Each structure stands twice: as structure tokens, then as C-alpha cells.
Amino acid sequence: MKNPYLPVSAEILEVIEETPNIKTFVLKPKEEIPFRTGQFMELTVPGIGEAPFTPSSSPQVKEKLDFTVMNAGKVTSALHKAKPSDKVGVRGPYGAGYPLDEFKGREVLIVGGGVGLAPLRSFFLTLIEDIKLYQKITFCYGARTPSDIVYKNLVMKEWPKLDKKKVALRLTVDAGDKTWKGKVGLVTTTLDNLKVDIGGSVAVVCGPPIMMKFTTFKLIDLGYKPEQIYLSMEKNMSCGIGKCGHCMMGKYYVCKDGPVFTYDKIKDLPAVWD
Ligand SMILES: Cc1cc2nc3c(=O)[nH]c(=O)nc-3n(C[C@H](O)[C@H](O)[C@H](O)COP(=O)(O)OP(=O)(O)OC[C@H]3O[C@@H](n4cnc5c(N)ncnc54)[C@H](O)[C@@H]3O)c2cc1C
Numbered sequence: 001m002k003n004p005y006l007p008v009s010a011e012i013l014e015v016i017e018e019t020p021n022i023k024t025f026v027l028k029p030k031e032e033i034p035f036r037t038g039q040f041m042e043l044t045v046p047g048i049g050e051a052p053f054t055p056s057s058s059p060q061v062k063e064k065l066d067f068t069v070m071n072a073g074k075v076t077s078a079l080h081k082a083k084p085s086d087k088v089g090v091r092g093p094y095g096a097g098y099p100l101d102e103f104k105g106r107e108v109l110i111v112g113g114g115v116g117l118a119p120l121r122s123f124f125l126t127l128i129e130d131i132k133l134y135q136k137i138t139f140c141y142g143a144r145t146p147s148d149i150v151y152k153n154l155v156m157k158e159w160p161k162l163d164k165k166k167v168a169l170r171l172t173v174d175a176g177d178k179t180w181k182g183k184v185g186l187v188t189t190t191l192d193n194l195k196v197d198i199g200g201s202v203a204v205v206c207g208p209p210i211m212m213k214f215t216t217f218k219l220i221d222l223g224y225k226p227e228q229i230y231l232s233m234e235k236n237m238s239c240g241i242g243k244c245g246h247c248m249m250g251k252y253y254v255c256k257d258g259p260v261f262t263y264d265k266i267k268d269l270p271a272v273w274d
């Protein structure tokens with residue numbers, strides 16, 4: 001039987017500086033690693049350790065995997081020093097990912113904050129590859145400042161060119177600068193005057209815990225039911241395969257039962273937003 005902890009070696013093809021503390025790593029694994037959007041993988045930096053990340057590329061792209069990583073500590077700062085042609089390890093995919101079948105025929109509201117755009121980019125790319133399956137997509141994204149916006153080219157140039165009848169984009173920053181002509185305000189303000197059929201839609205949220213908390217509360221105020229709200233929970237992880245218990249949230253293993261949960265499943269658990 002294959003050792004589930006054994007990573008596949010992957011070469012870094014490209015390192016893209018997204019923001020002052022976020023980089024995207026384009027990897028070429030030695031063997032293909034198929035995944036469903038929203039599933040995560042463990043990346044190993046040799047000699048340093050491993051940490052979980054969600055691919056930010058579409059599952060349709062088989063030969064390469066993109067990971068968008070914020071510099072947060074030991075493993076991520078080592079990754080941020082890596083250069084093209086360096087090698088890392090990849091094991092996975094793990095978790096359940098986004099239940100796309102439940103979204104078909106409905107409107108999809110996406111709300112992202114900061115590096116939470118990484119899994120949402122993969123998710124959004126997956127939706128627009130088969131856009132006819134969904135009524136409409138409304139994509140709200142907030143960053144702290146204009147320079148903290150990830151995937152600037154996609155978010156500010158490419159995605160606004162998509163068919164406006166099918167895709168509505170709402171972008172905001174907490175604090176603008178001299179160059180910024182767009183909206184200023186927390187990401188929750190992008191939910192004001194929402195033009196979404198709330199009863200016929202699902203809301204998919206990913207970002208820092210505080211952002212997910214206030215976004216969820218606002219969605220509930222707007223009339224979303226907890227079972228319509230899909231949250232990506234980022235708990236500390238180790239094994240990634242339901243063995244070590246590091247990621248437990250109430251009765252759930254986030255690595256196995258998640259990382260995506262509807263709010264009704266987790267809302268009464270202690271420390272959901274920690
Ligand atoms: C399912 C899942 C998917 C994820 N996907 C992504 C993704 O796509 N992109 C992404 O960027 N992240 C993602 N994360 C988060 C990512 O896994 C963590 O940022 C990563 O594990 C941090 O590892 P590290 O070794 O760099 O940090 P660690 O060294 O383990 O540090 C972790 C925390 O401790 C704090 N810390 C570290 N050093 C210090 C210090 N000296 N003083 C005070 N505080 C300190 C850091 O602020 C950080 O919050 C995901 C997490 C999960 C569970």
C-alpha cells in the first residue's frame with residue numbers, strides 16, 4: 001500500500017509576487033495530482049517542515065499546480081525564499097472540497113478576503129469553465145490596501161471583461177491610496193444593495209477568521225439560511241488524513257470532513273472563529 005505521508009517531488013517553475021507578503025508558486029509535480037476544487041494539499045519544504053494549502057489553479061489544469069501562499073511563519077517564510085528550479089514535496093489532495101453538484105442551477109455568491117482568494121480563484125475558475133450550469137456568479141473581494149490585492153491582473157483587468165449578465169464583481173479595500181479610484185470599506189460593505197436572489201443562491205466564503213465571522217453574520221441578516229453558507233475552515237493541521245486529531249472542531253476532523261463546512265454544521269461548536 002502507498003505510504004499516505006510520502007510526498008511527490010515537485011519543481012518550482014515560477015514564483016509570482018502577488019503582494020508584499022503573498023507569492024504564487026507554480027509547481028510541476030513529478031506525477032499528476034488530480035484534485036477537486038476546494039481540496040487541500042500538504043506542501044513540504046525540505047529540512048523545514050510541511051503546511052496545508054489549497055491549490056489556487058483550476059483542477060482542469062493537470063500538469064501544473066498553483067499555490068498562493070502568505071508569509072505567516074516557519075514553513076511559509078522558507079517557501080517565500082524558494083526560487084524557480086527548487087524542489088518541494090506535495091502530498092494530497094485531502095478533504096472534501098466544494099460540493100459543486102449542490103451549486104448547479106443556482107446563483108453563487110463568493111465572498112473573499114486577503115489570501116482567502118487562493119481557494120476561491122480555483123473555485124471561480126472551475127465555475128466559469130462551465131458557466132451555463134450556474135444562474136449567475138457574484139464575486140466580492142476585499143483586501144487591506146490596493147497593494148494587498150492578489151491576482152491584480154485577473155481581478156482588475158481580466159475578470160471584469162467576463163459577461164456581466166453572468167458574472168458581477170465587487171472589489172473593495174479597507175484603506176485606499178492616491179492611485180485607488182475604487183470602493184473603500186470592509187468586504188462586508190460589498191454585500192450592501194446585493195443584487196442576488198438570496199433564496200436561490202449559495203454563499204461561499206473564505207478569508208481570515210474575523211472576516212468570515214462578520215461576513216457570515218451579515219449574510220444571515222440578509223436572509224441567508226445557515227445551510228446556504230459554505231465556509232472554508234483553516235484549523236491547525238498535521239497528518240491531513242484524520243489520524244492525529246490536531247484539526248478537530250467539535251466532532252469534525254477539518255482535514256477529512258472539511259475544510260469546507262456549511263454554517264449550520266458548525267455554528268454551535270465552541271471557538272469556531274478562532
Ligand atoms: C485547509 C487549509 C488550507 C489553507 N490554504 C492556504 C492557502 O491557500 N494559502 C495560504 O497562504 N495559507 C493557507 N492556509 C494557512 C496555512 O496553512 C498557514 O498559514 C501555514 O500552515 C502557516 O505555516 P508556517 O509554518 O509558515 O507558520 P507557523 O510557523 O506554524 O506559524 C503559524 C502562526 O503563528 C504565528 N507566528 C509564527 N511565528 C511567530 C512569531 N515569531 N511570533 C508570533 N507569532 C508567530 C503566525 O502569525 C501564524 O499565524 C491553509 C490552511 C488550511 C488548514
Ligand code: FES
Nearest residue numbers: 238240244245255
Ligand atoms: S490533521 Fe490530523 S486529524 Fe486532521
